[in-house]
Amino acid sequence: MALISLIAYLFLVLVSLPTSSSICGEIFSQCITAQSSYYTRISDQTIHTSNSTLYSTILQSSQQNPRWLNSTSKPLLIVTPLKESEIQAAVLCSRKLGLQVRVRSGGHDYEGLSYLCKTPFVLIDLINLRSVKVNVADQTAWVQSGATLGELYYSIAKKSEVLGFPAGFCPTVGIGGHFSGGGLGTLMRKHGLPADNVMLTMT
Numbered sequence: 001m002a003l004i005s006l007i008a009y010l011f012l013v014l015v016s017l018p019t020s021s022s023i024c025g026e027i028f029s030q031c032i033t034a035q036s037s038y039y040t041r042i043s044d045q046t047i048h049t050s051n052s053t054l055y056s057t058i059l060q061s062s063q064q065n066p067r068w069l070n071s072t073s074k075p076l077l078i079v080t081p082l083k084e085s086e087i088q089a090a091v092l093c094s095r096k097l098g099l100q101v102r103v104r105s106g107g108h109d110y111e112g113l114s115y116l117c118k119t120p121f122v123l124i125d126l127i128n129l130r131s132v133k134v135n136v137a138d139q140t141a142w143v144q145s146g147a148t149l150g151e152l153y154y155s156i157a158k159k160s161e162v163l164g165f166p167a168g169f170c171p172t173v174g175i176g177g178h179f180s181g182g183g184l185g186t187l188m189r190k191h192g193l194p195a196d197n198v199m200l201t202m203t
């Protein structure tokens with residue numbers, strides 16, 4: 001019986017995906033709630049449908065290439081997790097609903113890889129996951145993927161006049177995309193790329 005009702009839900013979603021972001025948002029929220037025994041419950045303020053007030057603001061907030069501002073390829077939902085477990089829940093529910101996932105940190109990908117997709121998709125925007133914790137004593141730092149290079153440099157500089165981190169020039173570039181796919185900067189010759197200096201990642 002449970003299987004039959006699940007298939008009915010999926011059918012409705014597939015039919016209404018291109019136009020009905022709010023229905024999808026509702027079903028997505030229900031899915032997230034169903035995950036709550038394993039994951040945290042995502043609040044309504046974390047899921048944004050195209051009818052939400054913050055939808056456009058968030059979508060355009062870090063978009064660096066104006067070419068994509070009027071693109072018709074828009075996410076059905078934007079999820080802005082407040083903790084890591086909410087990312088897991090969002091990925092799981094996207095998969096259950098047959099939606100693609102795009103992950104965005106600083107939004108500096110000029111081709112829009114982090115916020116464009118040809119098929120219906122959910123944008124997981126890591127804008128709220130941007131903490132930086134610097135440990136001067138052991139010369140290490142924990143940084144969340146949604147932080148920017150500027151925030152990382154500033155946090156280090158606030159604590160030490162002699163420590164730094166080898167990464168790019170532009171302060172608004174995001175950690176997530178930069179560390180996984182870029183990283184050329186002024187300290188590169190001596191210290192290499194960011195990836196050369198990452199000791200641990202948490203997924």
Ligand SMILES: Cc1cc2nc3c(=O)[nH]c(=O)nc-3n(C[C@H](O)[C@H](O)[C@H](O)COP(=O)(O)OP(=O)(O)OC[C@H]3O[C@@H](n4cnc5c(N)ncnc54)[C@H](O)[C@@H]3O)c2cc1C
Nearest residue numbers: 105106107108109114168169170174176177178182183184
């Ligand atoms: C103005 C500007 C200045 C730049 N300066 C430099 C520079 O000095 N040196 C240099 O090397 N490069 C530079 N770049 C290039 C930049 O480093 C890359 O475009 C980088 O991928 C951007 O990362 P982002 O998080 O800001 O972008 P996003 O668009 O958020 O992400 C880029 C890609 O990484 C993926 N991604 C993001 N976060 C995650 C995550 N947490 N887990 C898995 N995948 C993730 C996205 O899905 C997307 O495919 C610059 C780009 C711009 C626009």
